[in-house]
Amino acid sequence: MNHFFPHYQTTAWKIGSRQLNVVIESDAVIRNLILTVLLLGSGILSLSIGTVYVSPDQVIKALLGEGDSMTQFLINDLRLNRILAGIYTGAAFSLAGCLMQNVARNRLATPGIIGIDNAAMAFAVASVVGIGISLSPSHMALVGAATATALAFAIGGGSGTRGYRFIVAGLGIGAVSGAVSQLLLSQVHIDVANAAYPWTVGSLSGRDEEQVPWMGFITLLAVIACIILTRYFRLLSFADSVIITLGQKPNQIRFLAVVISVTLTGFAVAMSGPIGLIALVGPEMARTFAKHKGLPLVSSAICGAILMVLADLVGRTILSPIELPVGIVTAVVGGPYLIWILIRKPKQSSL
Amino acid sequence: MTRSSTHHSSRVQPLSSLSTEHLKLAHGARDIVHDLTVHFPEGKVTSIVGPNGCGKSTLLNGLARIHKPTAGDVKIDGKDIHSIASKKVAQKLALLPQETLAPDGITVKELIRFGRHPHQGLLKQWGMNDADAIKFALNSANLSDLADRPLDTLSGGQRQRAWIAMCIAQETPLLLLDEPTSALDLGHQIEVFDLIRDLSSEGKSVVMVVHDITMAARYSDHLIAMKGGNIIATGSPKDVITQPLLKELYGIQCDLFEDPKTGTPILLNVQRAS
Ligand SMILES: Nc1ncnc2c1ncn2[C@@H]1O[C@H](COP(=O)(O)OP(=O)(O)O)[C@@H](O)[C@H]1O
Numbered sequence: 001m002n003h004f005f006p007h008y009q010t011t012a013w014k015i016g017s018r019q020l021n022v023v024i025e026s027d028a029v030i031r032n033l034i035l036t037v038l039l040l041g042s043g044i045l046s047l048s049i050g051t052v053y054v055s056p057d058q059v060i061k062a063l064l065g066e067g068d069s070m071t072q073f074l075i076n077d078l079r080l081n082r083i084l085a086g087i088y089t090g091a092a093f094s095l096a097g098c099l100m101q102n103v104a105r106n107r108l109a110t111p112g113i114i115g116i117d118n119a120a121m122a123f124a125v126a127s128v129v130g131i132g133i134s135l136s137p138s139h140m141a142l143v144g145a146a147t148a149t150a151l152a153f154a155i156g157g158g159s160g161t162r163g164y165r166f167i168v169a170g171l172g173i174g175a176v177s178g179a180v181s182q183l184l185l186s187q188v189h190i191d192v193a194n195a196a197y198p199w200t201v202g203s204l205s206g207r208d209e210e211q212v213p214w215m216g217f218i219t220l221l222a223v224i225a226c227i228i229l230t231r232y233f234r235l236l237s238f239a240d241s242v243i244i245t246l247g248q249k250p251n252q253i254r255f256l257a258v259v260i261s262v263t264l265t266g267f268a269v270a271m272s273g274p275i276g277l278i279a280l281v282g283p284e285m286a287r288t289f290a291k292h293k294g295l296p297l298v299s300s301a302i303c304g305a306i307l308m309v310l311a312d313l314v315g316r317t318i319l320s321p322i323e324l325p326v327g328i329v330t331a332v333v334g335g336p337y338l339i340w341i342l343i344r345k346p347k348q349s350s351l
Numbered sequence: 352m353t354r355s356s357t358h359h360s361s362r363v364q365p366l367s368s369l370s371t372e373h374l375k376l377a378h379g380a381r382d383i384v385h386d387l388t389v390h391f392p393e394g395k396v397t398s399i400v401g402p403n404g405c406g407k408s409t410l411l412n413g414l415a416r417i418h419k420p421t422a423g424d425v426k427i428d429g430k431d432i433h434s435i436a437s438k439k440v441a442q443k444l445a446l447l448p449q450e451t452l453a454p455d456g457i458t459v460k461e462l463i464r465f466g467r468h469p470h471q472g473l474l475k476q477w478g479m480n481d482a483d484a485i486k487f488a489l490n491s492a493n494l495s496d497l498a499d500r501p502l503d504t505l506s507g508g509q510r511q512r513a514w515i516a517m518c519i520a521q522e523t524p525l526l527l528l529d530e531p532t533s534a535l536d537l538g539h540q541i542e543v544f545d546l547i548r549d550l551s552s553e554g555k556s557v558v559m560v561v562h563d564i565t566m567a568a569r570y571s572d573h574l575i576a577m578k579g580g581n582i583i584a585t586g587s588p589k590d591v592i593t594q595p596l597l598k599e600l601y602g603i604q605c606d607l608f609e610d611p612k613t614g615t616p617i618l619l620n621v622q623r624a625s
């Protein structure tokens with residue numbers, strides 16, 4: 001009978017001494033290495049395609065600081081920042097999505113669905129159209145994300161297991177925030193509305209260059225935190241009583257996961273505007289790679305980055321010279337993909 | 352079914368005592384358990400019986416610090432559990448709740464491995480005892496052949512044994528089980544009860560909620576009868592199970608016989624009390 005259920009054996013590397021050691025699942029390491037190679041490939045592809053084509057080997061040379069200075073300037077100074085912004089925000093959205101889905105025990109419960117993206121957007125738009133708040137749009141996006149989370153938890157009844165109440169509360173907050181953005185935009189001069197436009201669709205072209213390294217730093221910190229904390233986050237798929245029996249505090253674990261998720265979403269929206277579908281599709285793709293086992297946080301981050309880079313590439317090239325915002329590409333491509341995944345695997349709908 | 356637990360050294364934990372003092376538990380404003388003072392005998396199997404909604408699960412959750420008391424204490428070895436670090440309590444007491452929920456696609460062995468969580472830490476993710484404890488749990492619950500099977504492909508009885516195995520791997524002297532056999536057919540019930548007896552003979556104190564009075568009587572050393580959040584009788588199964596008590600608990604009347612093999616009471620001709 002056992003051959004009916006192949007591949008369920010996981011091997012783990014135990015590294016360290018008797019007293020101090022860590023366990024590393026070899027499956028996860030191999031999976032993430034493969035995904036990283038895919039990400040590097042997508043990045044190089046995206047760097048090579050543009051108004052001027054640069055062959056991939058030239059791109060690699062330029063990245064390593066070799067080759068002619070013109071190409072180096074084109075790749076490292078003009079194009080690289082945008083790709084990095086895509087990688088960082090894609091990873092952030094997707095990791096945030098995976099964390100929030102895990103907290104709510106529902107794979108539709110991404111920050112975007114529960115209104116955090118929209119609220120961040122509404123606050124950013126409010127700042128752009130100048131309703132007399134002195135914070136920059138990026139800071140306002142963070143404030144918006146935090147506000148929406150607080151509201152969703154307050155209305156949804158705390159961080160219990162009531163996933164659906166939480167989602168419905170979030171849907172409402174998202175809808176109201178979206179309406180507020182529209183209202184604000186309809187009340188101002190067309191030039192001001194244009195300046196606020198990138199915040200409403202999600203685009204990598206309107207980003208603030210200075211922020212890119214910060215985004216990278218925060219995303220990296222979150223990924224490291226998740227690697228360390230996975231051991232606790234994984235417990236959230238059990239009933240609260242089991243988590244407590246095992247000596248942990250479910251609400252503390254949830255709080256940590258939500259804080260990381262909301263911070264990532266806030267920063268990512270601050271950089272690229274709301275691109276919520278990455279948070280749904282990225283983790284879904286990671287779970288497919290992980291054969292629907294465990295909690296693939298790192299894989300989610302890498303998958304999100306790949307999706308964002310490729311979606312941005314498609315947006316830049318498909319109607320060239322017109323540029324489609326990446327948020328529209330993810331909506332057009334990601335939506336059907338998600339529906340396909342949801343109807344293809346009705347059995348695995350518990351998370 | 353052959354049980355392989357005799358073929359390897361047992362992993363006995365020192366006895367621990369569990370008791371409550373003037374324990375009060377409430378759901379919101381509603382008091383469920385009122386002023387309960389009780390001691391659960393060490394190394395014995397204690398069954399809690401009583402009608403639906405009388406507070407058995409609430410009591411078990413209170414004992415496992417999942418439900419905070421509004422007054423009184425739960426004590427392990429004389430110390431209030433809420434004054435002991437949660438991880439330390441988890442090394443003393445395991446609970447299998449009435450309803451369980453497991454991660455997608457998890458295998459039996461992975462589930463059991465979670466039972467080691469209280470013995471591990473951020474920088475001690477694998478102890479020398481872990482492999483032995485997991486192996487012991489798999490053997491005790493007779494699951495060695497199913498170790499790599501996903502939990503959701505198992506039968507109800509096998510799944511319940513896997514959950515109990517997770518508690519076994521936790522290596523606690525105290526084990527609480529909330530209706531471990533209620534969803535199982537007779538054969539699987541006996542399988543689980545036998546396992547519980549084995550655990551008790553290895554020195555664990557077991558406290559469980561059981562609905563079937565005959566089974567509770569046969570497999571327990573000690574019975575606690577609960578009604579409306581109060582204990583109305585405690586003692587050996589023979590002493591506790593009487594016609595007046597069954598009438599008070601369930602509103603039934605019946606004939607009581609003695610099991611010729613075990614000497615425990617058997618209920619026959621059960622009907623509603625007039
Ligand atoms: N989460 C809850 N919120 C409010 N009341 C509850 C909750 N859980 C149980 N109760 C109530 O507490 C009482 C005892 O429940 P419980 O301990 O589950 O009983 P038992 O396990 O003996 O069937 C019941 O009347 C039930 O309605």
Ligand SMILES: [Mg+2]
Pocket residue numbers: 407408409449529
């Ligand atoms: Mg119950």
